[in-house]
Amino acid sequence: MTATPEDQLPADAPVPAAVTVAVTDTPPDRLSNNPSSSHYDEAHLARGIGIRFKGVERTNVDEYCVSEGWVRLTVAGSKDRYGNPITIKQQGEVVPYFRS
Numbered sequence: 001m002t003a004t005p006e007d008q009l010p011a012d013a014p015v016p017a018a019v020t021v022a023v024t025d026t027p028p029d030r031l032s033n034n035p036s037s038s039h040y041d042e043a044h045l046a047r048g049i050g051i052r053f054k055g056v057e058r059t060n061v062d063e064y065c066v067s068e069g070w071v072r073l074t075v076a077g078s079k080d081r082y083g084n085p086i087t088i089k090q091q092g093e094v095v096p097y098f099r100s
Helices: 042-047
Strands: 030-032 049-053 056-058 061-065 070-079 085-091 094-098
16 A cells, blocks of 8 residues: 555544644743734644733733734724724733643
8 A cells, every 4th residue: 555645535434643733831932813814823822821921911912923023902892894803013021831
């Protein structure tokens, strides 16, 4: 029997263990709460991510990027015309961590 590359597996075939994505103990460099974003990751969000921005614990972070040093914060009670929360982007030190 010959080995089949992962890209040629049938859609209903189980995923081999080598292909599954493991969640590490280090939070990702960039993560978003918005499901339509390419940086959205349900597995990391399910673990519970906390963000320290400029040394202060923030609970209204919509998206962050550690390497670029910014967070996107939601403005309380404000929505755009599509019903999405209004966000502002702020620069500074970003420290993500997993909540216990």
